[in-house]
Amino acid sequence: MLSSAVSKKILVVDDDEGISNAISLILELEGYVVETTLKGDETYHKIESFKPDVILLDVLISGTDGRRICHRLKQDRHTSQIPVIMISAHPTAEQSVRDCGAEAFLAKPFNSEELLGIVSKYAEG
Amino acid sequence: MHFEYSRMRRLLAYFNPIARLGNKHYSILLSTTITLLFMISIEIYAHIIAKDPEVVGLPALFIFPPLIIYFSFRDGIRGGIAATIVTVIYYGYIINTGNITPAEKSTQWETAFILGLIYLILAYIIGWLKQTIDIHIEQETDLGRRLQAIVEQLPVGVIITNSSGQVMLVNKQLEDMLHIQIPYGYHILRNNTFSALQPLAKTLKTGKTVTDLEKTVNREGKSLTVKVHTSAIHNKEGKVIAVASIIHDITQQKELEIRKDDFINMASHELRSPLTSMKLYLEVLENLTEQYHDKRVTTTLTSIKDQTERLQDIVNDLLDVSRLHTGKMIIEKEILRIDQLVFQVVEELQVTIQHHAITIVRIQPLTVLADKVRISQVLTNLITNAAKYSPGGTPIEIAVEKKDVYVSVQVTDYGIGIAKDQHKKIFDRLYQVTDSQEKTFPGLGMGLYISKEIIKLHKGTIGVRSTKGSGSTFYFRIPLFS
Known part of the structure; x- marks a missing residue:
């Protein structure tokens, strides 16, 4: 399953270490370069230094709201081009996620296939 | 607490201090003393003021009968008899001291004897009547006091009004609950501003028993949730004479329930994250x-994957229960072919249920307006239950049919069955069949409750036909799409 063709960079923003590690493991095995941050405020720094191709952003991050971060990213012309995939345990959160400008929505629980499918769609595109 | 007796009863109680003192000697002493005092005053009048001993005859005849009657009434038989004896002795004294011929004397003795007898009978009758009334009043007063004590000790608010809505009795609990003083005679229908007292007004108007859950705000501004039972009290002729309302403050209970639901909701969400990463x-x-x-x-x-899947199912059930209880379950209806859905679910389940053959015995193409995911969930639950409770690996039969304007889906198994008295209970929240045989079957008893609620949200019905030992048929009906 290891694929050498992709070396796209993915930033994972999720305060749940378990999920964020699992996501990066799956993505790394697939050949992506992954950075994670558990703190929402660090997102902007990380984007500047890491320059990700896709951002995976959790809706519920302690201390802040993933949708606010997304909104801010979409307002900034430096970051507005980066596709944002939002993750939430609430299947009903999809609409509010679309409203904040995110490109895609991934509902928890998801499996690796779904994750890779959606990430590759935006990383390649 | 206000408990009022009729004016007549209070008047009778006033004339009867002896009954309250409970001193039988006192009643004899008092009547004797008073009668003697009257005699002495008559004698004083005769000897000192009128200076004629003969003058005592007439007043003595007129004064003593009322005295005897009074004492009979006041102190019962004992008082009446004491007064009679003293009176007859006095008559004897008058007769003996008077300047009369022996013939006259004997006539007067006869008269005195007859009079004494009449007085005795009178005293006896009046005294007996009085004692009977006394006992009756005592009993009533006791009953009232007992009732008062009970009502005062109750952990719930109690209010009783007469048929026109005036307060006859109210306990402290209710006054504390609503934070007001309700005086005796307070007119509920005219002054009522508490929704906690609305059922009472309703019963006053209709005479019917009312059980209601009310939200009310007390005088302190605190909002309360109360459970109210109100019923009319009828007299022998069936006429409403009073209305009683029992008001139970369940605010804390409600708050606890909300906290419990919040906890389940939070816990199941918290469990979801590690589960998701575990699966990944x-x-x-x-x-x-x-x-x-x-x-x-x-x-x-x-x-490991199977067990994780099981854990996931439990967490999902917990979430569903919490959603149902807080009214947050969302049903997304679409037009769908129920027969196709049944085929799909059966096919998927047959993969995991390996020991039972799942057969579709009757099916026809039918369209419904329903939530695909939720209806599959109900069907999955019924089929997995059927497999779970038929340990012998007997077949499971599915039937999909049109019944009037409904589509009926039936799941039949040939397993252990369910006793009749549990047919309703198994659909209750967190109810699990607990008899020696079923104890070996694990589960939290959430599935059927969730299924029932989902079917309810589809305006349908769910039920079971079963006999202990020979399997069960679970069915649900939802309206056909037209």
Whole structure:
């Protein structure tokens, strides 16, 4: 399953270490370069230094709201081009996620296939 | 607490201090003393003021009968008899001291004797009547006091009004609850501003028993949730004479329930995150170990995955229960072919249910307006239950039919069955069949409750036909789409 063709960079923003590690493991095995941050405020720094191709952003991050971060990213012309995939345990959160400008929505629980499918769609595109 | 007796009763109680003192000697002493005092005053009048001993005859005849009657009434038989004896002795004294011939004397003695007898009978009758009334009043007063004591000790608010809505009795609990003073005679229908007292007004108007859950705000501004039972009290002729209302403050209970639901909701959400990552790691592990082609690894991984799946199902059920209880369950209806859905669910389940043959015995193309995911959930629940409760590996039969304007889906098994008295209960929240045989079946008893609520949200019905020992048929009906 290891694929050498992709070396796209993915930033994972999720305060749940378990999920964020699992996501990066799956993505790394697939050949992506992954950075994670558990703190929402660090997102902007990380984007500047890491320059990700896709951002995976959790809706519920302690201390802040993933949708606010997304909104801010979409307002900034430096970051507005980066596709944002939002993750939430609430299947009903999809609409509010679309409203904040995110490109895609991934509902928890998801499996690796779904994750890779959606990430590759935006990383390649 | 206000408990009022009729004016007549209070008047009778006033004339009867002896009954309250409970001193039988006192009643004899008092009547004797008073009667003697009257005699002495008559004698004083005769000897000192009128200076004629003969003058005593007439007043003595007129004064003593009323005295005897009074004492009979006041102190009962004992008082009346004491007064009679004293009176007859006095008559004897008058007769003996008077300047009269022996013939006259004997006539007067006869008269005195007859009079004494009449007085005695009178005293006896009046005294007996009085004592009977006394006992009756005592009993009533006792009953009232007992009732008062009970009502005062009750942990719930109690209010009783007469048929026109005036308060006859109210306990402290109710006054504390609503934070007001309700005076005796307070007119409920005119002054009522508390919704906690609305059922009372309703019963006053209709005479019917009312059980209601009310939200009310007390005088302190605190909002309360109260459970109210109100019923009319009828007299022998069936006329409403009073209305009683029992008001139970369940605010704390409600708050606890809300906190419990919040907790379940939070806990199941918290459980979801580690579950999600566990499943992801498992998939990674599966991919990584694929190359070894080791059967033991595959079996172990499959077992872990199955157990994780089970855990996921429990968490999902918990979430559903919490959603249902807080009214947050969302049903997304679409037009769908129920027969196709049944085929799909059966096909998927047959993969995991290996020991039972799931057969569709009757089916026809039918369209409904329903939530696909939720209806599959109900069907899955019914079929997995059927498998779970038929340990012998007997077949499971599915039937999909049109019944009037409904589509009926039936799941029949030939398993252990359910006793009749449990047919309703099994659909209750967190109810699990608990008899010696079923104890060996694990589960939290959430499935059927969730199924029932989902079917209810589809304006349908769910039920069971079963006999202990020979299997069950679970069915649900939802309206056909037209």
